[in-house]
Amino acid sequence: MTAAPGPDEAHQLLLDHADRTLTGRLEDPAVVAAVVGVERLVVATGSTDEAILRAALAGEPVAGTDPEVVAALVAESEAHVTAGLIRRASGQSVDAAVVNPASGGYDITTDATLLRAAVRAAQGSIDAMPYYGARYGERGSRFATTDSAWLISLAGLGEGRAIRQVEWLSRVLAARGMPSWLLETHLDALVAEVRSVAGEEAVGALPAAANALAHARRQHVDDDLVRAAEHWAAEALGDSLLVPHTGALVAAAVADQLAGVTRDDSALLDWFTDPERVTPQAAAALRAVRQRVLDHAR
Incomplete structure (x- = not known):
């Protein structure tokens, strides 16, 4: 034995x-x-x-x-x-379960150079958005790595197939409180990492997938409105903000609701307004920010 x-x-x-x-x-x-x-x-x-x-x-x-x-x-x-x-x-x-036992074992890239790029992009996205750590902890970090390595495996698909796969993942994640804007920005980071180590050919269909998510969001909540919501939330909540970029996340969740990615934005808003985390005044202020986004959305 x-x-x-x-x-x-x-x-x-x-x-x-x-x-x-x-x-x-x-x-x-x-x-x-x-x-x-x-x-x-x-x-x-x-x-x-x-x-x-x-x-x-x-x-x-x-x-x-x-x-x-x-x-x-x-x-x-x-x-x-x-x-x-x-x-x-x-x-x-x-498969993904090698480095994320909770993943269920989906395919990931097995190219060493691209795998390293996936790890860097995943951790970079997490560091740039403290919401991930605050809400999902280390489990979120592990899934970010394997999801990133799975996304790279889509690069060689035709654009239509890659976009459909990314749209599917965006729906799954948005239902768990991660608006598709987060996947959009992560894809941008992933494309930049892959380009830096493997060139333009290696990114394949990934830029098209990122652009598809961005286009769907901008039909309802454009980049200017995301930035405005960021300012409104910071102005309204001040030190009561749970994490940076709260306003942008609320705007992104509204975009998903309006685009039909999610039924509503409760998966994100309920976490931000949970009475165990924030005061009633802070929750009301954030709901007012959400309403401003809705009022300005297309």
């Missing part, structure tokens, strides 16, 4: 890929987990330097980082690599 992989084996595999030189298609689930784990450390440390990444993996202090956050990332990465080693031993193929 083959012994189960231990933490030392998983840790060593992460160290083996700290140089980030691996390219091409990945067929080993453990290597996929290691590549993702190392790239998450790249984002957390703000460095691609192999020595810094090795220091982070060794638990040594890294300037400008929160030691607890880095330690948690390393521990999670080791757990994912260990699970990948088990999958390797049993001959299982690569």
Whole structure:
């Protein structure tokens, strides 16, 4: 009987890929987990330097980082690599569950370069929108990574098929409180990351998919109204804002409702106006912002 992989084996595999030189298609689930784990450390440390990444993996202090956050990332990465080693031993193929056990196992890109780009785009989107962390925590971060890696796998489809797939995901996410504007902006970030490492050809149908989401939103809530809602919310709520960009998110949820992406905007608005999170006055002020958006929407 083959012994189960231990933490030392998983840790060593992460160290083996700290140089980030691996390219091409990945067929080993453990290597996929290691590549993702190392790239998450790249984002957390703000460095691609192999020595810094090795220091982070060794638990040594890294300037400008929160030691607890880095330690948690390393521990999670080791757990994912260990699970990948088990999958390797049993001959299982690569899917999203390698780095996100709750995903259900959908397809993701297995190109090492594009996988790294997916991780960077996902974490960049999360950092730019604190709402993700406030509402979805680490679970949201894991899904952002695998959803991003799935989106890259759509690049080679025809534009029509890619757009339909992205529109499907936008409906799923919007029903869970993530307006399609968030997916639109994430696709823009993903396209920029892919272009920077693999060129224009690699982005394929992704820009068309992002443009399709933007076009649908702008039919009802254009960019100027998104910016106006941002200002209205900041002005009305001040220090009572739960997270930055609250007004833009409310405007985006209204756009989804008007475009028929969602039945209504309650999945987002109910969270922002929950009496356990905000005062009745703050909730009323945010509802007034929402009404202003509706009054100005097309």
